[in-house]
Amino acid sequence: MRVVELFCGAGGAGFGLIRAGMRIEQAYDVSEQALAVHRANVIRLAPGSFMSKLFRYGVPTMQVRDLSALTRVIPEMTELHADLMIGGPPCQDFSSANQKRKEGDRADLTAAFALIVTSVRPQYFVMENVPDAAVSDAYARARMMFKYAGYGLTEHVLDASFYGAATARRRLIVVGCLGEVDDFLGEHLTAARSDHRVTVADVLGADFGEDHGDGRGKLYWFQPNGGESTGTRRVCEPSPTITGKTIVNRRNKYKPKKGDVPGWSDLVQPTPDQFSRIQGFPAGWDRSAAGSPSAMNQMLANSVPPPLAEAIGKCVLAHSRGERPDIPREFPWYYDEWLRERYKGTALRDQRSLFRAVQGLLGPTAVGPLRPALGLLDRHPALAKVSPQRKANLKSSLRLHRECYVECLLTGVLRE
Structure with a gap:
């Protein structure tokens, strides 16, 4: 692409x-x-x-x-x-x-x-x-x-x-x-x-940070972005959002808050390269062409x-590529009731099976407007090898669902 x-x-x-x-x-x-x-x-x-x-x-x-x-x-x-x-x-x-x-x-x-x-x-x-x-x-x-x-x-x-x-x-x-x-x-x-969320410890390793014995595990310093944010942070959590000011050590202007440990001013602070890795960049990402340290920090942020x-x-x-995630999808309740009023036995199972196949191919598009759904079904790579009859049946299933949907709107069963 x-x-x-x-x-x-x-x-x-x-x-x-x-x-x-x-x-x-x-x-x-x-x-x-x-x-x-x-x-x-x-x-x-x-x-x-x-x-x-x-x-x-x-x-x-x-x-x-x-x-x-x-x-x-x-x-x-x-x-x-x-x-x-x-x-x-x-x-x-x-x-x-x-x-x-x-x-x-x-x-x-x-x-x-x-x-x-x-x-x-x-x-x-x-x-x-x-x-x-x-x-x-x-x-x-x-x-x-x-x-x-x-x-x-x-x-x-x-x-x-x-x-x-x-x-x-x-x-x-x-x-x-x-x-x-x-x-x-x-x-x-x-x-x-x-x-599960990726944590600072996942990226910087188990040795990063210091344990102050307060039950929170290893801690490090993260320059607050303002407000009531605390500078004491746990390595077993993701870091807050990194800003250009985060990377600069400004502890001399910080006023301790509830949640800071004694000795907070001595907590280890990530280096610029470690902040880069926290953001998801590989080790060795070179920002020297940025010029000044403040420009480097802002680019990272x-x-x-x-x-x-x-x-x-x-x-x-x-x-x-026409691939859909392999996740369970609920069959539309209103369509299930509508079909049960009109089909029995094998015919009912066939209609349900067809629409489940359409859901597998189109995902949420299957219950959306008809014209885009038909167009996407026409272009779907998975249908290149199916028989014309199978493709026609899948399109008919889309049209049948849309007929049901419009009827349910008109009768008040559904509301847009």
Whole structure:
């Protein structure tokens, strides 16, 4: 799958997608330093040997671009024929840390991202932002553009610690697919979510931290992001969200809070490289091209955790191949009752079996609008080898369910 990165930053999303098996064709950012870090790491640390990386993944072109210059970037990106576009428009205007919460020029870049996507029209796109962006005016405008262009949207707030990174970083992830229904990737993302969170100890090892004998196990220092947050943290949990200020040691300005242990000022603090590993980057990720330490720290804080991007990439690839997660799906109760009133014995079992097969192929799309469901069934790779009669029966099952659904709406059994 060919990928174009927008607002690529230092390469967290790109590296994760490469590990998922995708190919980065081009990466854009307004920061030369961020692109230099991206260039220095993404290909060098990609899976496989140096030659296999060049052969399989290619070398992405890095472009310094102001992505608000739409008349310049849209024609350029159209020629790349991307299958997927990914980007995280700047989020400061939406962040809960921004007390003024006024949507300005940076919020406008969310609309710019939507305009680029809907003009270039890749099959898929992924947008990442802070959870509060979901209720912003800028995202409302972007969402309207996505829907008008024919994208089905999966909109989930994901916690990176359930997807392979040792940080409880929560982000709004919006995945779009042309011609799909909304939440088409929801089952995939749920199936990819681990039952257990990755912890700091999982990444930095059992020797990291100090046990103060208070029953909390080993502890370490995490510079609070503000408010009433405590600096004393347990290694058996994911870290809080990493910010640019987290990595700087500012204990001389900290006032102890309830939950801090005696001797909190002597607790070990992760090094910048250890914070990088907590965020999900491999050991040895080189940020020296960023220039100053503060720029290095901010790039790390702004990065999409690579394990989260990898998980999303694998879900998109599975969807593109027509694969559905192997999870139990409930048969619609209203359809079951409707069928029982009209069919008996073998005929009833056949109709139930057909619709279960459709659910297995389409997931939540099976109970969505008829036209997209029929179109997706037509294009489904698994149906390339089935008989015309079997395919016709599956389509008839979709139409029968829709007949039931409309009737249930009209009679008040269901409400939209």
